[in-house]
Amino acid sequence: xxxxxxxxxxxxxxxxxxxxxxxxxxxxxxxxxxxxxxxxxxxxxxxxxxxxxxxxxxxxxxxxxxxxxxxxxxxxxxxxxxxxxxxxxxxxxxxxxxxxxxxxxxxxxxxxxxxxxxxxxxxxxxxxxxxxxxxxxxxxxxxxxxxxxxxxxxxxxxxxxxxxxxxxxxxxxxxxxxxxxxxxxxxxxxxxxxxxxxxxxxxxxxxxxxxxxxxxxxxxxxxxxxxxxxxxxxxxxxxxxxxxxxxxxxxxxxxxxxxxx
Amino acid sequence: xxxxxxxxxxxxxxxxxxxxxxxxxxxxxxxxxxxxxxxxxxxxxxxxxxxxxxxxxxxxxxxxxxxxxxxxxxxxxxxxxxxxxxxxxxxxxxxxxxxxxxxxxxxxxxxxxxxxxxxxxxxxxxxxxxxxxxxxxxxxxxxxxxxxxxxxxxxxxxxxxxxxxxxxxxxxxxxxxxxxxxxxx
Numbered sequence: 544x545x546x547x548x549x550x551x552x553x554x555x556x557x558x559x560x561x562x563x564x565x566x567x568x569x570x571x572x573x574x575x576x577x578x579x580x581x582x583x584x585x586x587x588x589x590x591x592x593x594x595x596x597x598x599x600x601x602x603x604x605x606x607x608x609x610x611x612x613x614x615x616x617x618x619x620x621x622x623x624x625x626x627x628x629x630x631x632x633x634x635x636x637x638x639x640x641x642x643x644x645x646x647x648x649x650x651x652x653x654x655x656x657x658x659x660x661x662x663x664x665x666x667x668x669x670x671x672x673x674x675x676x677x678x679x680x681x682x683x684x685x686x687x688x689x690x691x692x693x694x695x696x697x698x699x700x701x702x703x704x705x706x707x708x709x710x711x712x713x714x715x716x717x718x719x720x721x722x723x724x725x726x727x728x729x730x731x732x733x734x735x736x737x738x739x740x741x742x743x744x745x746x747x748x749x750x751x752x753x754x755x756x757x758x759x760x761x762x763x764x765x766x767x768x769x770x771x772x773x774x775x776x777x778x779x780x781x782x783x784x785x786x787x788x789x790x791x792x793x794x795x796x797x798x799x800x801x802x803x804x
Numbered sequence: 805x806x807x808x809x810x811x812x813x814x815x816x817x818x819x820x821x822x823x824x825x826x827x828x829x830x831x832x833x834x835x836x837x838x839x840x841x842x843x844x845x846x847x848x849x850x851x852x853x854x855x856x857x858x859x860x861x862x863x864x865x866x867x868x869x870x871x872x873x874x875x876x877x878x879x880x881x882x883x884x885x886x887x888x889x890x891x892x893x894x895x896x897x898x899x900x901x902x903x904x905x906x907x908x909x910x911x912x913x914x915x916x917x918x919x920x921x922x923x924x925x926x927x928x929x930x931x932x933x934x935x936x937x938x939x940x941x942x943x944x945x946x947x948x949x950x951x952x953x954x955x956x957x958x959x960x961x962x963x964x965x966x967x968x969x970x971x972x973x974x975x976x977x978x979x980x981x982x983x984x985x986x987x988x989x
Contacts, residue, residue: 697811703820718824
């Protein structure tokens with residue numbers, strides 16, 4: 544199994560959208576995928592399950608060692624796609640000391656890996672501290688969605704610095720790269736910002752594919768579905784399948800080799 | 805003009821980015837770096853593949869190679885420094901501590917009762933997250949009903965970090981007493 548955190552310094556950059564649709568792309572490719580909502584706002588759960596407010600989840604696991612994974616993993620209609628909600632435990636804020644839950648998160652991932660999943664994709668809360676930091680410091684790799692607009696790029700230095708520190712704590716952490724999101728081809732400021740970031744960062748640190756701003760994501764969220772399964776969702780499905788291919792190539796992980804190939 | 809030049813220091817970004825695409829420095833298991841001291845003779849896994857570190861003058865007492873290894877091979881020889889012995893005894897008796905260790909800010913183990921697997925967490929926090937500058941302890945839930953408290957404290961040898969595994973969070977008054985005892989150790 545490979546564990547991949549989807550994280551960012553800044554909020555509102557599309558982490559949850561990326562997580563849901565990327566997990567769906569892997570699951571469609573036959574990769575046994577578990578999508579974990581590690582954001583206390585519960586965005587994944589709110590997007591994909593109507594009962595998310597009732598479900599126990601990731602934060603409950605951190606708080607209560609007696610919980611078993613069977614009580615937390617939610618299957619979907621796609622056999623290879625399972626979810627875990629963020630849960631009900633309310634005393635876990637996203638700030639606080641780094642490392643406070645490190646051992647528990649690592650135990651969690653170890654147990655998940657023994658359940659036969661190929662991929663554990665974790666949608667974290669914004670920021671590289673607290674539980675989000677512990678998740679990154681326990682994962683094999685991290686993807687960084689980054690909104691393609693000049694102001695958002697101001698957070699990039701802090702993001703890179705934070706990831707550098709986390710790699711000291713977790714030397715095996717592979718930074719898969721910045722994934723540009725909400726790209727607006729018809730808006731010069733957006734395309735220029737995307738272009739400038741690509742010129743600034745090493746090639747291997749920016750995904751070739753990028754996610755457009757598209758109303759289909761909002762419609763899909765309203766219906767509790769990944770955008771790729773919507774009517775007219777084929778272009779979005781293609782984009783996330785391309786991102787999936789990039790990740791598979793970058794990680795070279797046997798766990799991510801498509802079973803449909 | 806590049807539209808983001810006015811927002812960020814591009815040279816700084818390039819430097820930080822380059823650091824992320826180069827392989828991270830792996831933790832080695834050399835005796836000095838790992839902080840286990842010269843008495844550390846290596847991990848017990850794959851004994852048939854591991855060359856001895858030096859001529860076999862004092863090979864570790866171990867089970868036959870064919871015998872199954874039932875426990876993780878990270879249990880290391882205990883490091884007992886008399887100066888911290890009495891402190892550890894006090895912690896066992898008064899705080900129900902189940903493990904005690906002391907490291908310095910370089911990650912060197914000064915006292916240990918066999919909690920090697922916890923050193924890595926303590927070292928990582930001490931070296932990377934500046935708990936050296938903290939006053940309050942850092943608390944980690946390491947198991948159900950077990951907390952690792954990392955207590956930065958002053959000592960004749962400089963700033964040290966005391967690691968204690970306890971069943972419940974320590975009170976401020978207890979922490980104060982512990983710091984006094986460390987200073988006197």
